[in-house]
Amino acid sequence: MSDPFGAEEAPPALDTAQDALFLDFDGCLVEIAPRPDAIIVPERLSAVLCALAERLDGALAIVSGRSLPELETYLSGFDGPMVGSHGAESRGLEEPPLRPEGLAALQAELAGFAADKGLLYEPKSLGAGLHYRARPELQAETEAFATRAARRFPGFEVQLAKMAVELRPRGASKDGALARLTRRAPFAGRRPVYAGDDVTDEPALAWAEAHGGYGVKVGAGATAARFRLADPAEIRAWLTTAIGGDAWDG
Ligand SMILES: [Mg+2]
Incomplete structure (x- = not known):
């Protein structure tokens, strides 16, 4: 592709008979907020996810860097599988969490x-984050501090994110979670869409691109995904279309 940032096209309609759908949460299903606890979760979101999961024969999972208990709170009406903490913990998948030594320290x-430093500290169930949005x-300095911390606590590694640096359990990753999930029912044999x-x-x-499916990048920035949507509102509209729903009305 000649465009240096890759995908510019919108994704095709979901094929509910064939696709296995994996959805990030922050910045994908909901808009990023100034603080991680200030997001606004649209009222219909859980119901749309439930209806879509049913169409997909259960092959829909949330895959997020958030702690699992927070995901469960924000999406309390959705009872499908969830992967939290970048793959280190999950619900509905009978996988033991990755819980490295030294978390409290x-x-x-x-x-x-x-x-x-006047940064926002975010405790997570299996790690912690430092948000420098208020002090970019x-x-x-924040990234250097996190790198030094990861040397002292070898069970953890640095994860860079939007205006934040995180320490997450070493070895946890969203692509690793996809690899595990797609080996099992009801995801196995379906086309992975992330x-x-x-x-x-x-x-x-x-x-997802390398395993017969495709990726949808949300927002600006370089990407390995073939497709792009501008923001969470467009993602929600794309999901709603797949269940034959009306235009998203908040
Ligand atoms: Mg995100």
Whole structure:
């Protein structure tokens, strides 16, 4: 493709008889907010996901960097499989969580750094995040601090995200989660379709492209995905179309 940023086309309509659908949450199903706890979850979202999961014979999973309990709260009306913490924990898949040693000590260090520097600290069930959206000039310093922390806590590794740096369990990844999920029912044998907005999604978008399916990049930025939609509102409209629903009305 000649465009340096890859995909510009909108994705085709979902094929509910053939596709297995994997959806990121923040920035994909809901708009990014100034703080991770300030997102607005549209009222219809869980109902649309449930209806779509039914059409897909259950082959729909949420795959997010968020902690699982937060996903369960935000999508309380959706009872399908969910993968949280970048693949380190899940619901409905009978996989044991990845729980490295030193979580509490690591979280204390990151919380201390955040308090010193005026950053937003985000505790996660299996890691922690430092958000520098309010102090973008501290990006390099924050990333360097996280890199040093990962050396002291070898069970964790650095994950860069939008205006944030995270420490997540080493070995957890969204593409790894896709590889595991697509080996099992009801996902096995279906065409993997992944949608996500962030650098953390790129390996999963590339994985779907490499395994007979496709990726949908949400928003701007370079991507391995073949298709692109502008924002979560367009993603929600695309999902709603697949269940024969009306235009999204909030
Ligand atoms: Mg996201």
